[in-house]
Amino acid sequence: MALTTCPECNKQVSDNADTCPNCAYPLTGGGSTQAHGGKIQTVEQRSKRYKLQQLLSCLLIIGSIMAVMFGFSGDDPSPGISAFGTLGIVVGLIWFIIVRFLMWWHHA
Numbered sequence: 001m002a003l004t005t006c007p008e009c010n011k012q013v014s015d016n017a018d019t020c021p022n023c024a025y026p027l028t029g030g031g032s033t034q035a036h037g038g039k040i041q042t043v044e045q046r047s048k049r050y051k052l053q054q055l056l057s058c059l060l061i062i063g064s065i066m067a068v069m070f071g072f073s074g075d076d077p078s079p080g081i082s083a084f085g086t087l088g089i090v091v092g093l094i095w096f097i098i099v100r101f102l103m104w105w106h107h108a
């Protein structure tokens with residue numbers, strides 16, 4: 001097993017690897033044209049990952065709001081679920097803001 005240098009992050013990577021374990025840069029094929037295509041693919045993968053995280057953070061916020069409403073309503077209110085839901089809303093909002101910031105940062 002030989003080592004090759006990743007063109008994206010300049011780390012030593014096994015030439016058996018399809019992608020760089022450090023930055024997920026596609027290493028198969030080689031050559032400048034394919035390397036250029038690989039770079040575009042990496043950006044697309046990153047953008048998909050952000051969109052997925054954005055979706056997950058939205059689901060966390062919605063789920064947490066429902067948990068808070070469930071915790072406050074009914075004959076048997078449970079403050080534990082409400083507290084957990086409030087924490088979920090805060091974490092979800094922070095997560096959402098971070099993902100939005102990273103998306104803006106990489107597209108700027």
Ligand SMILES: [Zn+2]
Binds near residue numbers: 008009024
């Ligand atoms: Zn790399």
